[in-house]
Amino acid sequence: MTKTAVFLWRFQPFHIWHMSIVDRIFQQDFERLLLIIGSADKFGTEENPWNVQEREEIIRASIPLELQEKIDITSLADVPDDDVWCENLKRLTFNFEHWTLFTGNDWVKGICERHGIQTDWIGSYDIDISGTRIREMIQKGEDVSRWTTL
Numbered sequence: 189m190t191k192t193a194v195f196l197w198r199f200q201p202f203h204i205w206h207m208s209i210v211d212r213i214f215q216q217d218f219e220r221l222l223l224i225i226g227s228a229d230k231f232g233t234e235e236n237p238w239n240v241q242e243r244e245e246i247i248r249a250s251i252p253l254e255l256q257e258k259i260d261i262t263s264l265a266d267v268p269d270d271d272v273w274c275e276n277l278k279r280l281t282f283n284f285e286h287w288t289l290f291t292g293n294d295w296v297k298g299i300c301e302r303h304g305i306q307t308d309w310i311g312s313y314d315i316d317i318s319g320t321r322i323r324e325m326i327q328k329g330e331d332v333s334r335w336t337t338l
Contacts (some may be wrong), residue, residue: 192287193218203336228263
């Protein structure tokens with residue numbers, strides 16, 4: 189039985205904190221990782237500037253080659269109905285015998301637990317950066333290469 193982790197986030201953009209979570213997941217004896225790009229239908233705004241294809245390209249450029257063969261990337265659009273959203277998530281993971289969803293979002297954790305999905309709480313940021321801060325830095329023309337592959 190393959191032990192699979194599912195890491196669902198918006199990744200606007202993928203940065204070193206996300207990579208630290210990927211590393212932490214593989215340190216916990218998971219053999220595979222499914223990265224799900226959340227809010228896949230949201231792009232072109234200040235909060236969600238990159239479309240799903242651009243986000244996937246940023247992720248792939250950020251992941252070391254030795255881990256890429258263990259990671260699959262897909263996406264999940266937002267829908268207004270929580271139950272439908274969760275069923276869409278389950279469809280993305282139907283091939284997995286045993287999987288755990290990693291999240292730091294209270295809403296995601298709550299809806300998934302109500303649907304019987306095992307979750308693991310990511311917890312606090314141990315790296316002092318966020319997608320919001322990176323987007324602000326980009327708008328100001330500041331160098332973000334310390335934080336992301338952009």
